[in-house]
Amino acid sequence: MASRSYGQYCGVTSAVELIGERWALLIVRDLLVGPRRYTDLKQGLPKIPTNILSTRLKELQEGGVVRRVPLLHCGLVYELTPYGRELEPIVLALGRWGFAAMGDPGPDDVVTVDSITMALRTAFRADAAASLPSAVYDLHVGDIVLRADVDGDDLVVTQLAPAGRPTAPGAPRRAREPDLVFAAGPGIRRVISGELTPTEAIDQEVLAVVDGDATLLERFAETFFIETAAAAA
Amino acid sequence: MASRSYGQYCGVTSAVELIGERWALLIVRDLLVGPRRYTDLKQGLPKIPTNILSTRLKELQEGGVVRRVPLLHCGLVYELTPYGRELEPIVLALGRWGFAAMGDPGPDDVVTVDSITMALRTAFRADAAASLPSAVYDLHVGDIVLRADVDGDDLVVTQLAPAGRPTAPGAPRRAREPDLVFAAGPGIRRVISGELTPTEAIDQEVLAVVDGDATLLERFAETFFIETAAAAA
DNA sequence: CCGGATCCGAATCGATACTG
DNA sequence: CAGTATCGATTCGGATCCGG
Numbered sequence: 001m002a003s004r005s006y007g008q009y010c011g012v013t014s015a016v017e018l019i020g021e022r023w024a025l026l027i028v029r030d031l032l033v034g035p036r037r038y039t040d041l042k043q044g045l046p047k048i049p050t051n052i053l054s055t056r057l058k059e060l061q062e063g064g065v066v067r068r069v070p071l072l073h074c075g076l077v078y079e080l081t082p083y084g085r086e087l088e089p090i091v092l093a094l095g096r097w098g099f100a101a102m103g104d105p106g107p108d109d110v111v112t113v114d115s116i117t118m119a120l121r122t123a124f125r126a127d128a129a130a131s132l133p134s135a136v137y138d139l140h141v142g143d144i145v146l147r148a149d150v151d152g153d154d155l156v157v158t159q160l161a162p163a164g165r166p167t168a169p170g171a172p173r174r175a176r177e178p179d180l181v182f183a184a185g186p187g188i189r190r191v192i193s194g195e196l197t198p199t200e201a202i203d204q205e206v207l208a209v210v211d212g213d214a215t216l217l218e219r220f221a222e223t224f225f226i227e228t229a230a231a232a233a
Numbered sequence: 234m235a236s237r238s239y240g241q242y243c244g245v246t247s248a249v250e251l252i253g254e255r256w257a258l259l260i261v262r263d264l265l266v267g268p269r270r271y272t273d274l275k276q277g278l279p280k281i282p283t284n285i286l287s288t289r290l291k292e293l294q295e296g297g298v299v300r301r302v303p304l305l306h307c308g309l310v311y312e313l314t315p316y317g318r319e320l321e322p323i324v325l326a327l328g329r330w331g332f333a334a335m336g337d338p339g340p341d342d343v344v345t346v347d348s349i350t351m352a353l354r355t356a357f358r359a360d361a362a363a364s365l366p367s368a369v370y371d372l373h374v375g376d377i378v379l380r381a382d383v384d385g386d387d388l389v390v391t392q393l394a395p396a397g398r399p400t401a402p403g404a405p406r407r408a409r410e411p412d413l414v415f416a417a418g419p420g421i422r423r424v425i426s427g428e429l430t431p432t433e434a435i436d437q438e439v440l441a442v443v444d445g446d447a448t449l450l451e452r453f454a455e456t457f458f459i460e461t462a463a464a465a466a
Numbered sequence: 467c468c469g470g471a472t473c474c475g476a477a478t479c480g481a482t483a484c485t486g
Numbered sequence: 487c488a489g490t491a492t493c494g495a496t497t498c499g500g501a502t503c504c505g506g
Contacts, residue, residue, distance in 0.1 A: 007280040009338040010348035011355055012262050012324060015331025029245050038469050047240040049499045054470060086330055093323050098248025105242040115243035122244055271488050282480045287489055
């Protein structure tokens with residue numbers, strides 16, 4: 001498989017050979033949220049051909065980025081190795097960088113649980129959050145419900161089933177009611193970029209408060225924020 | 234060209250669509266060193282097909298990552314836009330990450346000026362350098378001669394012509410003689426990873442001091458260092 | 467359902483040649 | 487110097503199929 005080598009002795013080149021193939025980094029992105037089964041990955045990457053998924057998983061294993069872990073009586077999952085997990089800050093930074101180039105969603109663009117989870121984590125401002133009171137936000141995006149639990153400079157994102165029960169194994173860190181429940185469309189991007197204030201967002205029906213104190217949206221906007229200083233030339 | 238879209242509304246996805254194509258990030262890596270002409274890029278990426286180079290440059294321009302700048306009477310250069318330059322910390326981090334996976338160079342692996350330059354910048358420890366005296370190192374790798382000028386927490390890498398004159402336009406920051414001149418083979422990787430001390434490296438003929446105070450190699454090793462904690466599983 | 471493997475047409479890549 | 491043009495070799499994408 002080294003046939004497609006770039007022929008350079010360089011760290012960047014090595015990195016790109018490991019995770020530069022098509023789809024590879026998106027697989028890593030989803031695995032950063034947690035271990036996933038083959039089928040979960042396929043669902044999270046709706047447009048990936050199954051042979052490509054299986055090829056990439058093999059390559060990522062050979063590269064020491066991903067590990068295959070059998071579950072007793074329950075199938076198996078793929079998870080990042082410690083080395084693979086070191087990509088987290090890089091993927092988050094790439095997410096922030098790419099955020100600036102995101103336009104509006106195309107007609108076929110899909111939003112997945114893992115991509116929103118990572119989006120929240122890329123947008124999370126630990127420094128800003130540290131000086132704000134803790135808060136639990138429940139965020140509805142289409143059928144997806146996520147809980148963002150902000151406690152000091154720490155963020156934990158969990159997926160909630162539409163009914164309101166966590167699906168992920170392991171209880172949420174604190175069993176408390178959300179301080180704010182709101183629904184968002186793709187326009188939430190404009191809030192996170194600071195283009196829109198929460199109030200404007202509600203006026204334009206980009207956001208809708210379902211329950212809780214609407215003024216908490218201000219805190220949300222301070223906690224989750226991506227500066228997009230430079231526009232594309 | 235959006236035909237190969239990943240179909241997700243996500244920052245990471247956007248980023249990968251902009252710079253995830255084959256060769257694209259290596260072009261960015263070379264442009265991070267400075268503006269380059271088409272021919273320079275081709276030389277720096279010896280194995281890139283010329284049609285791919287030209288396609289990528291067009292795509293990177295469309296994406297607002299790269300800009301084409303005509304030079305009066307002297308052809309033209311490609312350079313990163315401000316948005317493209319924001320990739321610098323990401324590329325450096327990727328270089329550090331990939332460094333851990335670098336084995337020994339393959340028989341066909343080439344080392345280029347720009348890749349060494351970026352390698353030095355990825356390995357540069359601003360914090361360590363800040364508490365050490367300034368120093369100028371001239372580093373010979375094959376035919377390539379680079380000058381690493383460390384001043385406090387700042388690093389400037391310039392290419393020197395084999396004879397000893399800077400080729401890059403603009404004089405080096407300070408016109409002073411190097412404190413240390415040494416030659417290195419690919420084994421310098423083991424020094425930068427801390428696998429080898431400078432003394433061991435000299436014993437094993439990985440490094441050879443050409444001129445100057447050999448004990449400065451210790452300072453070099455403290456200044457340029459990449460921790461490779463996690464081994465590939 | 468889970469975890470893939472296989473097959474095939476379409477698009478991309480790589481190598482070389484060629485041009486303003 | 488700065489690319490196009492061409493063409494065979496790969497890879498990707500989409501669909502289907504298979505063993506547990």
